[in-house]
Amino acid sequence: MRALCWNGVNDLRVETVPDPEIVNPHDAILRVTLSTTCGSDLHFIDGYLPTMKAGDIIGHEFMGEVVEVGRDVKKVKKGDRVVVPSFIVCGSCWYCDHQLWSLCDNTNPKPEYQQVAFGYPTAGIYGYTHAFGGYAGAHAQFVRVPYADNDCFLVPEGLRDEQVLFLSDAAPTGYMGADFCGIQPGATIAVWGAGGVGLMAMRSAYLLGAERVIAVDRFPERLAMAEKFVGAEALDYSQVESVVDVLREMTGGRGPDACIDAVGMEAHGTGPAYAYDRAKQALHLHSDRGQAVREAILACRKGGTLSVLGVYGLMDKFPLGAIMNKGLTLRTAQQHGQKYLPRLLEHVAKGELDPSFLATHRFSLEDAPKGYEMFKKKEDGCVRAVFTS
Amino acid sequence: MASSRTVALREVPPRDASSQEDLLPGRWSRAASTVVAGTLMSLGLRRRSLGGTVMALASGALLYQGLHSRKRAPSTGGRTALRRVSTGAEARREPLVEVERTITVGRPAEELYRLWSEPSTLSRLMAHFADVTSTRGGDGRHWQIHGPMGRELSWDSRIVEDRPPELHRWESTEDSPVKVQGQVRFKPAPADFGTEVTLHLAFSPPGGALGEALAKRMRGIPAMQVMKSLRRFKSLAETGEIPTLDHNPSARVSAD
Ligand SMILES: NC(=O)c1ccc[n+]([C@@H]2O[C@H](COP(=O)([O-])OP(=O)(O)OC[C@H]3O[C@@H](n4cnc5c(N)ncnc54)[C@H](O)[C@@H]3O)[C@@H](O)[C@H]2O)c1
Numbered sequence: 209m210r211a212l213c214w215n216g217v218n219d220l221r222v223e224t225v226p227d228p229e230i231v232n233p234h235d236a237i238l239r240v241t242l243s244t245t246c247g248s249d250l251h252f253i254d255g256y257l258p259t260m261k262a263g264d265i266i267g268h269e270f271m272g273e274v275v276e277v278g279r280d281v282k283k284v285k286k287g288d289r290v291v292v293p294s295f296i297v298c299g300s301c302w303y304c305d306h307q308l309w310s311l312c313d314n315t316n317p318k319p320e321y322q323q324v325a326f327g328y329p330t331a332g333i334y335g336y337t338h339a340f341g342g343y344a345g346a347h348a349q350f351v352r353v354p355y356a357d358n359d360c361f362l363v364p365e366g367l368r369d370e371q372v373l374f375l376s377d378a379a380p381t382g383y384m385g386a387d388f389c390g391i392q393p394g395a396t397i398a399v400w401g402a403g404g405v406g407l408m409a410m411r412s413a414y415l416l417g418a419e420r421v422i423a424v425d426r427f428p429e430r431l432a433m434a435e436k437f438v439g440a441e442a443l444d445y446s447q448v449e450s451v452v453d454v455l456r457e458m459t460g461g462r463g464p465d466a467c468i469d470a471v472g473m474e475a476h477g478t479g480p481a482y483a484y485d486r487a488k489q490a491l492h493l494h495s496d497r498g499q500a501v502r503e504a505i506l507a508c509r510k511g512g513t514l515s516v517l518g519v520y521g522l523m524d525k526f527p528l529g530a531i532m533n534k535g536l537t538l539r540t541a542q543q544h545g546q547k548y549l550p551r552l553l554e555h556v557a558k559g560e561l562d563p564s565f566l567a568t569h570r571f572s573l574e575d576a577p578k579g580y581e582m583f584k585k586k587e588d589g590c591v592r593a594v595f596t597s
Numbered sequence: 598m599a600s601s602r603t604v605a606l607r608e609v610p611p612r613d614a615s616s617q618e619d620l621l622p623g624r625w626s627r628a629a630s631t632v633v634a635g636t637l638m639s640l641g642l643r644r645r646s647l648g649g650t651v652m653a654l655a656s657g658a659l660l661y662q663g664l665h666s667r668k669r670a671p672s673t674g675g676r677t678a679l680r681r682v683s684t685g686a687e688a689r690r691e692p693l694v695e696v697e698r699t700i701t702v703g704r705p706a707e708e709l710y711r712l713w714s715e716p717s718t719l720s721r722l723m724a725h726f727a728d729v730t731s732t733r734g735g736d737g738r739h740w741q742i743h744g745p746m747g748r749e750l751s752w753d754s755r756i757v758e759d760r761p762p763e764l765h766r767w768e769s770t771e772d773s774p775v776k777v778q779g780q781v782r783f784k785p786a787p788a789d790f791g792t793e794v795t796l797h798l799a800f801s802p803p804g805g806a807l808g809e810a811l812a813k814r815m816r817g818i819p820a821m822q823v824m825k826s827l828r829r830f831k832s833l834a835e836t837g838e839i840p841t842l843d844h845n846p847s848a849r850v851s852a853d
């Protein structure tokens with residue numbers, strides 16, 4: 209089959225690779241119908257997330273049609289149209305039982321990497337480093353889905369592919385981020401990053417009852433989307449002296465009740481702190497640039513919630529003192545997609561959520577490297593590049 | 598590739614694809630002290646440079662000794678020669694490698710005890726470095742580790758203590774080229790966590806400075822293999838299968 213492979217930093221190529229096969233009894237093979245780019249991919253494309261190997265097939269946000277199932281697959285059937293969360297889960301460990309799906313204990317075949325880095329390994333992901341299992345990704349014609357009964361979600365009739373594709377990753381991530389905020393009536397939620405994840409977090413904050421949502425980014429097209437498709441207020445951080453001051457004034461001097469970081473380790477910024485981060489990151493003395501999350505910590509009202517969705521490695525200059533003294537609640541996780549999928553499908557079916565606006569650009573799988581180039585540089589207002597195989 | 602590591606070992610293939618470590622020479626490793634990622638990398642590197650093999654539970658020292666004892670006395674015939682070497686070192690024998698690791702499995706002890714004793718279980722848990730088969734009516738086990746260039750090290754073990762559903766203890770038989778002791782214990786965990794499973798392994802390879810040096814170099818790696826075996830056991834017990842990268846497509850020759 210054809211598949212998009214990572215061959216080194218900023219070196220993606222479509223190559224011919226072997227087809228996946230059923231290897232375990234709970235596996236299914238999907239013909240991938242749509243797959244899409246994610247901001248998380250940029251972290252290893254740019255070389256800041258280690259444990260990629262040349263030849264790895266990438267891609268973890270996708271949907272497809274079931275073409276084959278293993279002998280112990282009970283619910284999923286050949287011909288099903290399904291959307292698949294990016295984290296692979298077993299459905300029977302303690303973490304799965306407690307709805308902490310991305311922490312599943314049984315789906316990372318290479319636990320040694322994370323055991324060293326984090327103390328304990330998390331679940332595996334498709335096409336996203338060997339620390340996360342080394343599984344082949346979904347920017348391919350076919351993909352193997354382990355534990356298919358827990359990882360494939362049947363798409364109801366009447367919903368278009370592009371309406372459900374982002375339920376694989378961007379939408380459940382954003383929804384979880386808003387869920388973390390414990391939104392009360394009248395709440396104001398500020399969201400850093402108006403990419404696919406941030407936009408979904410903003411929309412979800414409204415769905416969960418927020419009164420106001422403020423989008424912080426610098427790309428006019430993305431801020432315009434936040435206003436148009438979500439109804440958020442836009443704050444262009446490149447146009448203001450201090451985001452923290454502006455947010456304080458916008459919220460009667462209190463600060464937002466909760467702040468969501470949907471930016472991650474490659475935050476863009478200005479001033480000496482940014483120069484410091486960039487220099488250290490370039491020297492690989494640390495892996496993260498932390499402008500956005502630091503701002504979010506400072507901006508948040510006392511006793512509020514900081515919800516971190518952005519992906520980080522090791523970051524220094526993390527103002528723990530501000531979190532501690534202001535009594536903030538810190539919530540964070542890789543997305544627990546399996547928890548949110550049923551409710552998200554319902555929101556889409558009822559017309560309360562339509563993530564298809566994220567699909568700004570379409571490419572054939574053969575042109576996927578071009579799609580990533582455009583997505584990475586945010587050219588032509590690209591929010592998500594969608595690939596058809 | 599049911600056992601990609603074993604295959605890699607037998608053929609000792611050159612690395613066919615560069616990894617990110619190679620593409621960023623020295624950058625990650627330079628920062629290794631401050632960046633956890635660096636630790637990840639160097640772990641991967643070390644693992645690779647050891648051929649991904651020898652990290653067998655038996656440890657490099659063991660394997661090395663086993664292979665060389667055969668080489669040194671080819672004419673006396675395999676088994677006797679091996680026995681001679683191991684008894685010769687008896688006087689200063691001490692466990693060079695001793696590893697204990699625990700994992701919590703979300704199943705009752707009785708069930709786990711039963712699963713562990715099934716003849717096929719050990720071979721599935723250890724598939725990444727050893728072939729384990731049943732001997733003598735299912736009670737004993739025959740262990741076989743593949744070394745470089747088609748060399749093999751093997752021994753028999755038998756159960757020496759059995760306390761269902763708490764404990765299994767086994768030892769290598771007297772005529773084994775290496776002395777191996779192992780035990781697995783099952784203890785109820787609090788709340789809804791299930792059972793705490795502890796795997797303890799001790800190896801006493803024959804003496805020799807080289808053997809000791811090798812064992813030192815490999816410290817930590819057998820522990821990782823014990824941890825991985827326990828994780829495989831957990832996955833098998835909780836889900837009925839073990840996560841794998843067999844037949845995992847990529848633009849490389851190897852699946853993992
Ligand atoms: N937790 C999870 O499970 C999960 C899932 C998917 C993605 N992610 C992470 O979420 C983050 C966002 O993903 P995405 O796909 O939306 O990425 P993206 O690259 O499309 O969007 C990131 C946005 O952040 C903006 N930004 C950069 N610096 C900023 C700053 N200082 N202040 C405010 N905005 C800033 C950029 O302009 C961009 O619009 C990434 O770190 C990604 O790895 C996490």
Ligand SMILES: [Zn+2]
Pocket residue numbers: 246247248249268269294377378
């Ligand atoms: Zn993602």
Ligand SMILES: [Zn+2]
Pocket residue numbers: 297298299300301302303304311312313314
């Ligand atoms: Zn699980």
